[in-house]
Amino acid sequence: MGGDAVKKLYFCSMIEVEICCNSIASAIAAREGCAERIELCQDLECGGLTPADEAIAYCSRHLGLRTHVLVRPRAGNFCYNSQEQSDIIASIKRCRELGAAAVVVGFLTADGQVDVELTRQMVRHAAPMEVTFHRAFDEALQDPVEALWAVAAARCHRLLTSGQKATAMEGSATIAQLVGATGVEILAGSGVTPSNVCRLVQATGVREVHGSCKKVLDDGSIVTDAATVRQMIDRTLTL
Numbered sequence: 402m403g404g405d406a407v408k409k410l411y412f413c414s415m416i417e418v419e420i421c422c423n424s425i426a427s428a429i430a431a432r433e434g435c436a437e438r439i440e441l442c443q444d445l446e447c448g449g450l451t452p453a454d455e456a457i458a459y460c461s462r463h464l465g466l467r468t469h470v471l472v473r474p475r476a477g478n479f480c481y482n483s484q485e486q487s488d489i490i491a492s493i494k495r496c497r498e499l500g501a502a503a504v505v506v507g508f509l510t511a512d513g514q515v516d517v518e519l520t521r522q523m524v525r526h527a528a529p530m531e532v533t534f535h536r537a538f539d540e541a542l543q544d545p546v547e548a549l550w551a552v553a554a555a556r557c558h559r560l561l562t563s564g565q566k567a568t569a570m571e572g573s574a575t576i577a578q579l580v581g582a583t584g585v586e587i588l589a590g591s592g593v594t595p596s597n598v599c600r601l602v603q604a605t606g607v608r609e610v611h612g613s614c615k616k617v618l619d620d621g622s623i624v625t626d627a628a629t630v631r632q633m634i635d636r637t638l639t640l
Contacts, residue, residue, distance in 0.1 A: 416602060416637040419469065419588065420630055421613040423449070427625035428460045428468075431614070434630025440505055440533075440561075440611065442471035445623055449473060451492050454499060461500035469503040469533060470496045479509040479537040486519070493526050503530050505561065507537025515541055515548050520555035533559040533588065539566075545575050546582055553583040561588045561611055568592030569601055569610075576605040595632035599640055610637070 419438045420431040423445040431439050441460055442449035449471045461468040472492045474485050481489065489506065496504050504527050508516035515538065524532045534557045541548045545565050552560050562579065564572020569589040580587045589601055590611030598610055614629035 415608045416640060417609045418598075418630075418634050418637060419590075419609060419611045420625060420633075421445070421449070421590075421611060421615075422460075422625050423452075423623060425456050425459050427615075428456075428464055428466060430625040430627040431630050432464050432466060433627035434614070434625075435634050436466070436630050438467040438469065438502075440469045440471060441501075442473075444476075445613070445615075447476040450476065454495055457496060457499040457501055461502070467502040468500070469505050469531075470501045471505045471535070472496065473506070473535075479507050479540070480511055480516075481508065481519075489523065490526050493523060493530075497527065497530055501530060503527075503533055503558070505533040505535045507535040509537055509541060513540070513542030515543065515551035515555070517551050517555045520552070520557065524556045531558040533557065533561055534585075535561045536563060536591070538562050539564075539572075539591075541565075546578060549579050549583055549585060553585045557585060559586040559588050559609070561590050563589070563591035569605075570597055573601060573604040576607060580606045593633075595629060595636050598633055598636050602637065602640055 420436045422428040422431050422439045441452050443452045444450045450473050460466050474488050493504050508519045510516045534552045563569045564575035566572030568591045576589050587607050588609040588611050589607045593610050593612035615623050616626040
């Protein structure tokens, strides 16, 4: 096998697909679509909230998925009072006990900056789980590179971002600036589909992508579509 072919295979092996799942049913569909890693939440309609303990345990233990759990106690802004912070800590500890691989959190100060101290505190509570800083980043009133350094200072392992735009494709230029700027892994998410995932990876250089691969049922509920998950994963293998 020639050198270029080896490099291509190596690059493909570095593209990891994370599927956002809002229920056990969605997680099962993600697994049927050959996903190995999910972000588990509920109430996706409001941006996602902390899922039930039963769902965390089922996905991580029974399904054997690398389960990254969204820990967000309520919809709305990302400034939390002391009681909410205590609730978040309790949720993080339960995630660890239930077998989660990572937690997904995000904290901003009242003036719209990444809250380094509070985030660092949550990273300590989460250990040895990994911590992803979520798209609260995209609402930060900071230069994106400056905000990324704040995420790095908080010791987060990963950043989920759309490049401070509505979708990752729209924010691709900013995402490209973030990739490799610190030791934080950049996970590109929002509006990522099988039809644009290759363009997104090529435009940004990310090694991880995040998509919901969702469909809307007749009753209006949202569920992950196994066929779309498989298409997304298959497309990354063509890079």
